[in-house]
Amino acid sequence: MDFHHPLFESLALPLVLSFAATGLLRAVLGAVHGRRWASAGVAPAILVASAWVLGWQMWPGELTEELPWIYASAALLGVGLEGMRAMKRTTWLACCVLWALVLVGLSDQPAVLQVATWAVGAAAIAAVLGAPLEQADAPASLLIAGIGLSAVAFISGSPLLFELGLAIAAAIAGCALWLWPKVRIGFGASGAVVCVIAWLTLAQGLALLTPVQPEVLLLLACALTSGPTVQWLRRGRRPALDAVIVAGLAALWVVGAVALALHGQAQAARQTQDTPHSTPPRLADKP
Template sequence: MDLHHPLIQSLALPLLVAFMVTGMLRGALGPVQGRRWAAAGAALAIVGTAVWQLGWQMPPGTLTERLPWIYAAAALLGLVLEALHAGRRTEWLAAGILWALVLAVLPTRALPLLLGIWLLGLAVLRAVLREYAARADAAAVLVLSSLGLAAAAMMAGSALLFELALALAAAVGGCALWLWPIVRIAFGASGAIVAALAWLSLMQATAVLTEARPLTLLLLAGAFTAGPLVRWMRRRLQRPAAPPGPRARTWVEPLIVALVAALWVAAALALAAWGGPGLPTGTDDPYYKPKW
């Protein structure tokens, strides 16, 4: 078995690591602490597969060499916030500050554009962190938006960013198997922060390293509005949500949220496939040599 094959390192490896480590933490730490800390399995899978794919350069030079460091910093922040029992507002503010630091080390253009990207990141972080930890809503959106980002990166000519985004989707998906259809863990800060910041970093890398259309990336970011849109529609229909809990029937809502997110992703990929000026002819980014 070739562990460096793209399907292994970008799909099977992060999926299995996230699923197994999440389950091990859930079982080893007990029903209370294990449920709370189990999402760290996703963080380990995200950071570990990025290091496996990109290496650990000291000091990092290229944009892609900085990604494992960004992932590791986001994972550490999530673990610290989880240990401190931080509230949602504190999690959001801390993640927003780290996102600003990430933008400072990634290639950027004009200051107004930088500010817009930072605000977009704040909106994405808020959408992820405000979801119930005992539901699979946030995980479902992260998986679908990461798959959409992977497809957009491949259509824009970058096999490396395709692999990285696919690995992110697989890592979150492996953890989400413990959230759906039966809720057995909580998708808290230890997993959600690193997943959201990894997605934002890959979105920025796609914008910088490829000629992907900005509107395509904006539509992919729009997928994170799926949860609020579903709740708004439920309020309009006057159907209150069931209270979250380990035995609550929470398997239906994530399906609806995933469907709404999939519509955003489909619109983004349709726009990318539609083409037009600005799409590349199909060359990879300069930091990567395809393995297939």
């Protein structure tokens, strides 16, 4: 087996590692604590997959080299908040502070743009953290949004970000298998924080490293709000059915984002073709 094949790095490794780590935590910690802490198993899957692809630089210089450090910071924050049994408002505030630090550290964009990006991220964080702990709503929206992020990265011409986005989605899927169709764990801060911060950070990396349109990323971020939308519209459905509807609604946002990205690429290619090529100056005739 080629352990550096993209299918292994971005699919098999994070999926299997997340599923196994989540199940191990649930079994070792017992029925009560295991159910509470099991979602922390998604963190090592995201960390190992990113380090496997990018390596781990002690002194990161490029944006991609900073990603494993950001993921590790988010994982530690999630575990700390879970250990403190922090309320959802406190968890949201802590995540928003980390998200602001990520934005400041990744680039020196204009303040207005960074504030707008932070606000979109803060809304996405609130949507993920506000989902019921023992339902698959948040993992479902994160999974579909992760697939959408990787698809847009591929369209934008970044195979590396495509692999990283797919790895995040695969890690979330491994944990989500313990939540759907039968709920056996809770998706608390120990898992949710690292997932949403990793997704937002990779989306920001896509905005900085590729010519993707901001509207495309906004549509992908809207996919993370599918859980609260379905909860608001809920009319006595079973939680298992809610997860399917959340995934379907998130898929609609992702389809819109992918369609817009493809349209933008087609327009860019058309403009390139329509641009007249410069002709070299004519040389004077020799006598």
